[in-house]
Amino acid sequence: MTAAGTAVPAHTHVDDRPFIRKYVFSTDHKIIGIQFLFLSLFFLLVGGLLAMGIRWQLGFPGQAMPLGGWLPEGVAPGGVVSPKTYIGLVTMHGTFMIFFAVMPLLVGVFANYLIPLKIGAPDMAFPRLNMWSFWLMIPSGLLMTASLFVLGGSSVAGWTVYAPLSNTPDYTGVHLGQQLWCLSIVIFGLSSLLGSVNYITTVINLRAPGMTWFRLPLSVWALFITAVLAILAVPVLAGAVIMLFFDQTIGTHFYLPASGGQPLMWQHLFWFFGHPEVYILILPAMGIVSDIIANGARKPIFGYVSMVWAMIGIAFLGFIVWGHHMFQSGMNPTLASAFMVSTIVIAVPSAIKVFNWLGTLWRGSIHFTTPMLNALAFVSMFIIGGLSGIFMASTPVDMYIHGTYFIVAHIHYVLFGGSLFAIYAGIYFWFPKMFGKQLDERLGKVHFALTFVFYNLTFFPMHILGLGGEMRRIYDPTVYDYLKPMQPINVFITVSAFLLFASQIVMAWNIVRTLARGKKADVNPWHDCGLEWTVPSPPPHGNFETTPTVYHGPYEFSVPGAPADYVPVNQPLPAVPEGRR
């Protein structure tokens, strides 16, 4: 089962594991990363399909969906989305996208695949825990998917499942669906924790000789900090969800005021997790993009050390801003003021990062590869998402835009314009390493251009809807006279969203075609400095023939006097004349 015809180096293990241990119940971090990739791409598709249902109803309220006649009468009577189905779509779109698509794409895929390869380790510190972290995602995903089909339907309480709407079946008619949601999230939390323990331990203990903390690529820094965030935030979610589950099943009243419970307690606990979660979803994206921008600009990252400290700052502040989701919740207004200040302050490290990316491009030699284009899209879209966040941070302005489409626009500028473009950048960048085949650059650029255009046409107009006062999560905006004039915007968004969805077929086709008969990838197609590019594509079990030694930082591009415009981290920098460095 070794690579065809090549001599097996003494140090790597002879890979004679049976198929099931090699590709199914694998403990190899690379296989686990690839498993996460396909699982989360599947859920990305599911989440996207649900979004299409939401958009149909908002664009054409009360009209029969195309193919809607195929759906059961109880879901879409006469092909028309029912109010219950609509809120179910909204709830499950958010749930699938956050927990089963974007988070595992960033953390499950890139943390697993990249950390050991980038720090020069043969595998994770706890390979078996790592296998568990993937295989727990299967029952978690199955339970969540099953909740769509059970009697009473899926949860209809929004992805934030605010109590008492979520914990009292009488208010929605949903029993089992919400319980399955809770169970699924608890298992998801376990998976996330097992992964995080592993990433933290691996980065601390398994760095190759010479790989000091401040020689770590920013992607590894970001994934490490993210794991710390997850390990502190996810248990709070799990605890809150377990209490919610008890409220539904065994008659406790943690969130019911009639018997001493507190609806606001759910909101505090949820957002104590939920806001760090936002940074769990953006920090790895920042790390990936930093690696790719340095590579694409052929320059070291501008201000590497401040980039690291900015991420640490964001992570720390990320734990004391949760109250900004609750400015209008009935929380004490003075407490809201404190959260406003912390929220405003967290914009500073985010701004530092943007300026440092610009500084990296300055006087570079920019190669517009597909990964680079997606990374640049991340930067330009994150600027919009970051700036729109300032409106919400200001408590009086938030009073008007809270709970409107302005928020929906903001979250999609950060999560799609931000995280998803970074994920695409990462997939295009590391695909050749993962599969040994090079994705088609032309198809990649077509996919990028279509996605970038239709993404903006879909989400930018949502700012206008929000300023016009359109609420989120409403089934039919035309119920309100003041919203009726904006209905053409909703139609426009819906058409754009359909085209955005269709544009993703280009990427799916590119992946399928490349896997089937793609061009064989070079060991280091992007001329990058990272350790992962010093081993074959795909790397063998155990990664490195001999433990590599690291001589310098991760972004030594265009070093004066070097033979090429990059110096791999396992090769010393060229000697420089006195006074130059």
Next chain:
Amino acid sequence: MHWWFPGNASSVGGKVDTLFYVILYITGAVFVLVEATLLVFLVRYRRKSGRTAEHVEGSTRAEIIWTAIPAVILVTLALVSQPLWSKIKDSDTYPRNAVHVGLEAKQFEWHFTYPGPDGKLGDDDDFMKKDTLHLVVDRDYVLEMTARDVVHSLFIPAFRLKQDLVPGMDIRMWIKPTRTGTFEMACSELCGLGHYRMRGVVVVHTPQDYAAWLVSQGAASAADSAAAGLTPSGKGAP
């Protein structure tokens, strides 16, 4: 074609709008500046034969500048926002002579309790209206709000006001309408399957119209005392 804020009709709306525009101009300028810089760099520093990237690792001075400037702007924004926020939401600062109106939200309905002719809530002459809030222009009101079942959120776009109603909590919100007319209200916190149709209206009257409305409610005698007791100077409330 109305694709922007609904026209303001409350005492705080104008200030909220001003703050919004201040943030819009600042962020708008930053947006143009930063995205333009990005585009210029992308064109100017694109790969060209005969030119290589310059090995620059950073600049402490540049970083101090672009840390300090956003920090100053942002902290100023927080300082500017704070007094307006306290004025709107801190119930200790509400006008003493405001008329108190009760509001209980339940799934898909707003139940308002009016204080009756004596201007006091919680006694025999109180009366209730569903989904309609009748107010007198330029008079201070405090809504005493709670929810019977789940969390709701009162959103009156023309007033720029939003406040959640939480079961088990007594939350107060100050309202002072500045323009007569009929304005829509909505629920902006997902509250169940009928969330989208939890619609109500605020009718803002002149004092005379309000008195007439009270009469039309079949409370003629009540209206007399109301007109006497609830003058625009707000003497009606204790």
